[in-house]
Amino acid sequence: MPANPQNMESRARLSAADWEQAALDVVAAEGVAALAVESLARVLGVTKGSFYWHFPTRDALLKAAIDRWERRDEDEIISQVEAISDPRLRLRDLFQRVSREVQSHRIYAALLQASDLPLVQPVIERISRRRLSLLTDAYREAGFDARRAAHRARLAYTAYSGFLQLNQRHGMPRMDQDEYQAYVDHVISTLVPD
Amino acid sequence: MPANPQNMESRARLSAADWEQAALDVVAAEGVAALAVESLARVLGVTKGSFYWHFPTRDALLKAAIDRWERRDEDEIISQVEAISDPRLRLRDLFQRVSREVQSHRIYAALLQASDLPLVQPVIERISRRRLSLLTDAYREAGFDARRAAHRARLAYTAYSGFLQLNQRHGMPRMDQDEYQAYVDHVISTLVPD
DNA sequence: ATTCGACCATACGCGCAAGTATGGTATGGA
């Protein structure tokens, strides 16, 4: 019996999950448009022939990779945050937690940029709606009426996705670590009631 | 002498400016990726042969169209706003004015989505920097110290571009006209000091 | 009336990345 082949660092043979993970890495680093099967095969040390055994088409890989990402990072963070009962503390914690995550948001930013593709558009809508209602609920619990809660949630969420767009991808006025944290604090003090 | 051929509704012959304007319409409606010379020629009722007389390449058209847009809408709005001396009134007016513009922002949103192309990336950076410093200056004049002014400006601008991304293009939770205006008012009261 | 140049049509070449066809190799179980 050989050592567990799942954990060997340069496995001779691949599974669909390996392709999905590699696809996510490419998407995070270079965007959805850069996801090509031949180049991805080179990264994995194989050729197209391998790919088309695991997936029928390029879009199938993209969809599978996105689904994998959505299940993993999404449920995780949201469930962690929902554990905090005080809504204002919950919002603060959410903002801080989000500001520290990196890789998962790279992928979301990449998907945002490719949201005109029919395959990713419903994903963006689904995720945005979920996160938006998460924020809206928190603001309602914090004492906002329904209208103001929806507006403030929208403001917070658009600021988040706009930040991803302008900074995470091509660095706008770059910030160092301290200034970034100061910005996050400013956002919290501006958008979260005391 | 025939009637002014510039204003006839289906001119027999085109100029470079006609191509640029048509290109902007396509970009605004379907994004940068949808800008193809053959399809654009069909829209204008001609063929590729015409296009490559006016422009050497597709990218040349895209660049010319973007430049045209940048000169037109950008200088216009900014110079109008800079006329208001009171910084808080100026910010309010800016937000309101921006909220009513449509077409120009469709194009900016499309450019944002295509900001990984080497041709549009410097445009986005240039415009963002300009608008950001416009906001920063206003907040400074309104009494914010340099740090807070920069942060608040960044927050406002990311909220703006995030809104474009999520609503203007593929409509997130859609809003009717009244709710939209209410949202704008909420943003102003949250981000602009009294 | 002729000519010249601006504008356009038609037909082609070409590169890139997706997808197909088909055959090869390695590995575990009978």
Add this chain to the structure above:
DNA sequence: TCCATACCATACTTGCGCGTATGGTCGAAT
């Protein structure tokens, strides 16, 4: 030991959109 299955390589075909080559037309100036 031998076969079946899972995984992979090689060599194609195909479609799409850019760019090129070349020739045609129409209006304006001489």
